Amino acid sequence: MNLTLKIWRQKGPQDKGKMVDYKVSEISEHMSFLEMMDVLNEQLVNSGEEPVAFDHDCREGICGMCSLHINGEAHGPDRGITTCQLHMRMFKDGDTITIEPWRAKAFPVIKDLVVDRTAFERIQQAGGYISVNTSGNTQDANSIPIPKHAADEAMDAAACIGCGACVASCKNSSAMLFVGAKVSQFALLPQGRVEATDRVKNMVAQMDLEGFGNCTNTGACEVECPKGITLENIARMNRELVKANLIKF
Amino acid sequence: MSGFFNSSIGRKYAMALSAFFLIIFLVIHLAVNITSVFSEDLFNQLSHFMGTNPLIQFGLQPVLIFGVVFHFVMGFVLERKNKGARNIKYFKNNGAANSTWMSRNMIYSGLVILAFIVLHFIDFWIPELNTKYVQGDMSGLLADGEGFRYFEELQHKFVNPARVGAYVVAFILLALHLLHGFTSAFQSVGATMGRRKVMQNIGKAYSILIPLGFIVVALFHHFNH
């Protein structure tokens, strides 16, 4: 199929950036979206132009690196997948596809479609861990039984890949799904309860500091999340924060 | 705890708490209004009670006013902050793909409701204050002294079709506001965990029935005066 691509080009963080049109032809429907981008870039390199910079790595939907806003949706029109798993069979011959970077004040553009997501790093550093040192004599893994449903729910929350689609698709650029997922994972496990109070406070404080917007429960994040992280995690984080404040109060 | 209410989630909580208050207020308000459809006397008595009981007038009324003002001021503050969290807009954004119109436009439905409240103040509330506290007529009686004035006044307000139209539109917007807002408030305080579907259904029922009730009252009096 033949396609017109409208792509955000921006030379660097200071550049203003603009949308530029490109044409690609003979795209197979079995190609992944990023393979289509490879075709475009090969074409650009061969014609002496600079290829479009975009983040990608594992290309199997797990590393969370790829981050394109395609036709107005984070990771494109399909559900439950990342951009690298999006296939061209979702598009038709002659389509015009708009490709933009994640947009949020907390995710500044580095180049073209590449954004800086280190705000997520700092939130994790604020408390996204259990304080346990490595040693050969940590207690036996089976010494604390964990109810299966709690372990399963913790796993579902932990499935977050930190791609930032939640922020990108939220009309408020809120990061609460991301933070809620991490808070939930640890809140659900007995190992995580010890530090639960400080964790939720510190992570939320850092999230606010980074300039993400507030959650208004539109649920867009949950729909666009490639890993099916649910709004329940935000609800749980909200509860955790109140609990944390009441305990100290 | 003050730190809590300065956090993003704390503000969400505050927003939800004021919403809960308003949700309850709407139920009471409708309960009074609806009586006008089947019993003039009961409506008059309830109105008189509401209008003259000191606990309600000087206790709950200021709280209500604070609730309303807080809810919309906070709404504006959050909206502004949230808009600012995305400094460059998307060239193309397909919000309809992942969220409802209601959830994305709370500020607009809210503004219409706010406009209505202003109108409502001018229409009902200021004349009411004038009668009661400026002119000092706490009797609640008609000018001729023949029975209570409330039902009479109510009927009179709904004569003008333009006003009834505006009233209906405002309540449709309220329904839309509530369709997102009701469950949203519960989600904000973390009360939807494990019972989201149920909460959503209750929310739908509430958001349709309450505004519908107000509309029914308005139309009833418009066509039956």
Added chain:
Amino acid sequence: MSVLDSKVPEGPIKDKWTTYKDKINLVNPANKRHIDIIVVGTGLAGGSAAATLAELGYNVKAFAYQDSPRRAHSIAAQGGINAAKNYMGDGDSVYRLFYDTVKGGDYRSREANVYRLAEVSANIIDQCVAQGVPFARDYGGLLDNRSFGGVLVSRTFYAKGQTGQQLLLGCYSAMNRQIARGKIDMYNRHEMLDVVKIDGKARGIIARNLITGELERHSAHAVVIATGGYGNVYFLSTNAMGSNATAAWKIHKKGAFFANPCFTQIHPTCIPRSGDYQSKLTLMSESLRNDGRIWVPAKLEDAKAIQQGKLKPTQIAEEDRDYYLERRYPAFGNLVPRDVASRAAKERCDAGYGVNATGEAVYLDFAAAIERYGKEQAKIHGITNASKEKLTELGEAVIEAKYGNLFQMYEKIVDENPYKTPMMIYPATHYTMGGIWVDYNLMTTVPGLYCIGEANFSDHGANRLGASALMQGLADGYFVLPYTIGDYLSDDIRTGAIPTDSKEFEETEKEVRERIDFFLNNNGTKSVDHFHKRLGKVMWDKVGMSRNAKGLKEAMAEIKQIREEFWKDVKVPGGANEMNPELEKAGRVADFLELGELFAKDALIREESCGGHFREESVEMDGEQEGEAKRNDKDYAFVSAWEYKGEPGDAVLHKEQLEFKDIELKQRSYK
């Protein structure tokens, strides 16, 4: 004696590690804060090492080319992690895990290292659970296990189909804690481009900031390389797009020996290639082989009809199917080790029985498992006279609970429903057992330069068992390196900070800069990918699943040829002082073009078949094992460690003879 000293401690194998740890030199806590360690790569090995070293009190600088340590490719491991916990009570033990790993590796790994790996495996699970890794549990709240290829016990711990991700997030959280404490300086979007040696010791690296393009000098008292494997030398592999061998190859050129480069694992269960545009291959977890049955049509005409799209797999009668693994290996059936499964698939496809348009695919069928689970569920729920549809529904629910995310992924990529029609799979390059040679301390032949995880060669011999990569990465990073590195650093407590303005740093930086400038000013006509794809094709065709002397010699010559063309004609757009993905690729492919040749050379001198290395000249000629790989322990029970001498083809071979004192050398049999 060889120049290679493995430094394996004396004593009985089960006491070696404990005794060694007791006697090793330590650095006192007050001195640790005066010692800097660079860790390159933040996957399971690098991430766990960085976190643990920082916990101990060292100043750690960690480097990752991704925008976060959490994105290292360890995250893509699906199936699980082995540990000799014997929670299932099925007779597992440290010895059995050790034995399975050595046997699975086809007796080409170092006994003492493997034993140590098995020994610390149980600690890994304890550590990860303490960190909050949500491993799967049963209804009693205890940890669940599954079985994996090549072994007879259930010892694999898992977190849905995302075990690698969860373990990496565990390391990442441990790292975050240390970053917050200021003990780790994290350099995201940085790529190491060379190591700096001062007085023969590794003392720092030159790294490029991938955002600004700036070259940075970083010094340390020891450098740890944890940059993973070199599978992308094949262009198409299950590795991430950015996975590269640059750090490993650069240290090789600076004196670290490269061991067993030809030992590469071709994973049997990947989604087949669909066209020339393909950029990477997607792995489907090996755990699928627990429930899936692998087959091709028994009749050639059926296979042809399927290839032409005239016949569907579901239309082929049971008796016309060839469950070739069950047929050839009745004892292990579909759970034979990866190398055996891969070669068997290739054998069938080469014979013309492949089942997609390219003829390079076999079926992985879940119909039998769905039926079996359906009946089981019906029994559990007391449903008598369940209809066939009901049984299928019940069975599919079980399969979905076990492999739901994998099935979903398959459907997204292939656009076929694997519950209803068998999956198609084909082998793909997945893991490299070979890597930088290290001694028992995980130190390379360069003092102060360590190599851990997939990047080193040590534990998996010629073939790695499923769910052992995660185990090795974490064992190295959490439990081995943090001890052994102290032994070396105890001499460095008085050294003080290493300045970065020495001539060694200057010269190394200059070399790096010159190479970058060369690429940008080359004005060639062909893209980097053009050369990478050509290299990949040579590697896959001639140094792939099945190798022979003629092909390997051709491969060496062809790779050299491609390399020369590359340097003449490669085209790299953009500038040096900006984010430039093409420039990054150019440097990586340049290194693959050298490594590929050494790879073929190593395969050429190893005239035996063992593990992932299959030489067509070395097969059993008769008996029960006819046609199977034939190992030659008399002549090849050694590690080939290559010393760089200017050109990959001129590398000098050093042999580390492997001694097997605790395990009897036996021809592997999974029959």
